[in-house]
Amino acid sequence: MGTELLRKLVTYAARVGGYGFLAVAVMICVDTIIRKTLKISIVGSTEISGFVFALATGTAMAFTVLLAGHIRVDVLQNLLPRTIAAVLNVAAAVSLVLVGGILVWNEALLLNEALEYQATSTLLDFPLWIPHLLFLSALVLFVIASLVMLMQQLRHFPNESPALGGDAGADNPFDIPDDAR
Template sequence: MEEQAGGLFLFVAVALVFAQIVLRVVFNIGISGVYELATFSATFSVLLTASLGVKRNTHVRVDILRNLLSRRGALVLETVVQVLMLTVSLALLYSGWLLVDESLLFGDHTTGTIEIPMWAPQLIMPIAGALLTLRTLQRILSLIRTPDAVLQSPTPGAVD
């Protein structure tokens, strides 16, 4: 689900920016608020697909320390990293929820020509936090069940 939704939001962001450029260059007009919508779409794309990096174990990282450690040391390091990731994803979920709740309480809107209630674009934060939490918990369970398989470097281009 994350991959399709993230791809759709990325497509929307690119299409909006492309349309705005064409309108400005060819017709010398622009639509107010398009860049704001494109920014929201690009942000949605990034935050929705971040959980795929956790699921596939393909986030950018430096493996030098892990490669220098014994298998047991590497497992401990990976466990610590996943617990930290779980903490960050739960913080994103909680703080995102507080932000959305506050925006609803105060009735915040964007300040551009297109007035969008701020809770709508901010909703991506608790959604992304929930997805990251889910994927991190899955990763921790995989570490517990099959530690040797989880410690192997991911195969480039591999899809779960």
């Protein structure tokens, strides 16, 4: 999978997650208003919110990795020699891959359990394998993005590699240029 295709896929998935958040926000506002005025509630709004939150979180994690928007201690990193900073970048990328792998493994187990027991949500009687599959897909995107970032870190070692979205500047608002070196 090419980097550009991965970026487009992750960006599209993150936008879907973002639109899901907007839809949930509207649903919660409507639910609050009708609960206060008409004394009724939207059944399953908490479950729907949880499903959307899971999908949006997984896609946002992949999006953040591809744009190098994750939190780094740039002040400390700028004080370190370039080789040590590069080693820390590689270690961070390895840890993202490992954590992502653990998350994928656990979510795959939950998906298997939901399929095996034909589990459904409490209020909506909605098959739980669907949100588990969506969350697993988002986590797989996160692991792929993390692997791509790790490969890029190794390819550019010991120099810092730019975000996959491009160098710092207009194309990548999440990357801070390292003018201190």
